[in-house]
Amino acid sequence: MKTTFRLARFVCALSFCSLLASCGGSDGSGGGVDSPAVPTLAIQSFSPVASAVYVGESTQLTPVFSGGTGSIAGIGAVQSGVPVSTPALAITTTFTLTVSSGSQQVQAYASVHATYRDRIRMLAPSPVAYTQHVAVPLADGSALVMGGNTSESPNVPDADSSRRFDAVTETLVPGPQLALSAEADLTTAVLLDNGGFLLVVPGINTALHIDSGLRATQAFDPTTRTFHRVGNFNVRHDAGGAATALYGGGAFVSGGQVPAVAVAERYDPQTEQWTPAGSMTTARRGHTATRLFDGRVLIVGGVTCCDQRGEVITNTAEIYDPVSGMFGPTGSMSTARGFHTATLLLDGRVLVTGGFRASDNSATASAEIYDPSTARFTPAGDMQAARSVHSATILTDGRVLVVGGVQLSEVTDIFDPQTNTWRPGPTPAPARAATATLLRNGKVLIFGGEGASGFPIPTAMLFE
Numbered sequence: 001m002k003t004t005f006r007l008a009r010f011v012c013a014l015s016f017c018s019l020l021a022s023c024g025g026s027d028g029s030g031g032g033v034d035s036p037a038v039p040t041l042a043i044q045s046f047s048p049v050a051s052a053v054y055v056g057e058s059t060q061l062t063p064v065f066s067g068g069t070g071s072i073a074g075i076g077a078v079q080s081g082v083p084v085s086t087p088a089l090a091i092t093t094t095f096t097l098t099v100s101s102g103s104q105q106v107q108a109y110a111s112v113h114a115t116y117r118d119r120i121r122m123l124a125p126s127p128v129a130y131t132q133h134v135a136v137p138l139a140d141g142s143a144l145v146m147g148g149n150t151s152e153s154p155n156v157p158d159a160d161s162s163r164r165f166d167a168v169t170e171t172l173v174p175g176p177q178l179a180l181s182a183e184a185d186l187t188t189a190v191l192l193d194n195g196g197f198l199l200v201v202p203g204i205n206t207a208l209h210i211d212s213g214l215r216a217t218q219a220f221d222p223t224t225r226t227f228h229r230v231g232n233f234n235v236r237h238d239a240g241g242a243a244t245a246l247y248g249g250g251a252f253v254s255g256g257q258v259p260a261v262a263v264a265e266r267y268d269p270q271t272e273q274w275t276p277a278g279s280m281t282t283a284r285r286g287h288t289a290t291r292l293f294d295g296r297v298l299i300v301g302g303v304t305c306c307d308q309r310g311e312v313i314t315n316t317a318e319i320y321d322p323v324s325g326m327f328g329p330t331g332s333m334s335t336a337r338g339f340h341t342a343t344l345l346l347d348g349r350v351l352v353t354g355g356f357r358a359s360d361n362s363a364t365a366s367a368e369i370y371d372p373s374t375a376r377f378t379p380a381g382d383m384q385a386a387r388s389v390h391s392a393t394i395l396t397d398g399r400v401l402v403v404g405g406v407q408l409s410e411v412t413d414i415f416d417p418q419t420n421t422w423r424p425g426p427t428p429a430p431a432r433a434a435t436a437t438l439l440r441n442g443k444v445l446i447f448g449g450e451g452a453s454g455f456p457i458p459t460a461m462l463f464e
Contacts (some may be wrong), residue, residue, distance in 0.1 A: 041067040046097045046108040055114050055442035056464055058086045061095060068101035089114040090442030091396045120426045123460040126172040128152050130448035131456035132184045135435035139195040141167045143437045143445055144175050147182025149456050158183035158203020167439050179218040179227040181206040186238045192269060193249040195222035200253060201238045214238045231273035235263050240285030246322050247295045259305035260285040280327050281318050288342035290350050292372050296321050298350055303338045313338045313358040331376040333368050341392040343400050345417045348372060351400055354387035363388040363407055381422050385409040391436040393444055401463055403430050431457055
């Protein structure tokens, strides 16, 4: 580990030196008062105990300095020679030590590299088993798993209960009650800029008992840590609608329904209402909607309607511009697919994986990458297993972890965007319908799912 220091020299300004001279500080004329010495700021060393840790772990930093007070950005005030602990590190992190006295300061830097073990570690089972649930990371580093079919109510497909995963104790504890039930087949989570999130579309049992039916939406308030109902959709977007967050705190939902609709809507977090946002160029369900770095939304694939045989899986894509409110076509995939995943990579490209394909409605193992700079899709190799309705999670080092799917599979896959290649991921493979949630500490919580009998299971594990 190489530590870089930037030490400052202090030069007495001419006016300040003249002032000292006028006070007779050193001319021997008598009667003068010696001026106080200006402290010399210096950093002797600043280094971590370990220059490399695994994701989710911490280390200690030891600052040695003199002549002023010290602080480390992200940690706070420190004392010379006294080690301090870093937070759990999700990514390679450079810490800045600042030593200051009055308006003067010096700084030094120390880097700690964080890497994945590339393993899956089993945790203690959850007190309650879940399947067809929804999972969301929280800003405090924990996560919520919500709704679905649980062991507490095995005859109800869409519960309104939740459990919170504590990333420190690595246990699941009771969480807040939902305002409406949730079910993975219908309900989509959308993270908001305020640290909260939306659950768009309730579970089917709840929908049967409220006047708005499947047009209802609920929001999680990160301050009160409670759920409440917000405005309803103007039309239904269940059965394959796609949702994503917009810059500025809003959200965007498009398509869905059987047969598919083209209608899109936007959510305003100030009014907590949905308003029409025009229509896509193609009616779709089972598509993906991914916010790009420039704020536009890439809409890819899905199931359209209809030809003489019925619904059709498409390879087309389009772009929604939230500034102009317009939809427009972009490049098309080489493979038509629906109920796939689309993952925004750290370099701004979008990885599209798996899904049902058009030729025979079986799942595909193929992947493609969309490049916004060229508006084109290019092949990105094949996973080990064909998948649909799976999860693809961006890791903090830029790679993508792909797990699960409706097809029974004993393998996981990892995509490296630096080399555009796939390699086998760790085992054991998660159960079908398990959720994968990236935590703030960089680890991925893989939770629940269903066993061979179709009942929920309490399995909890971490990719780390």
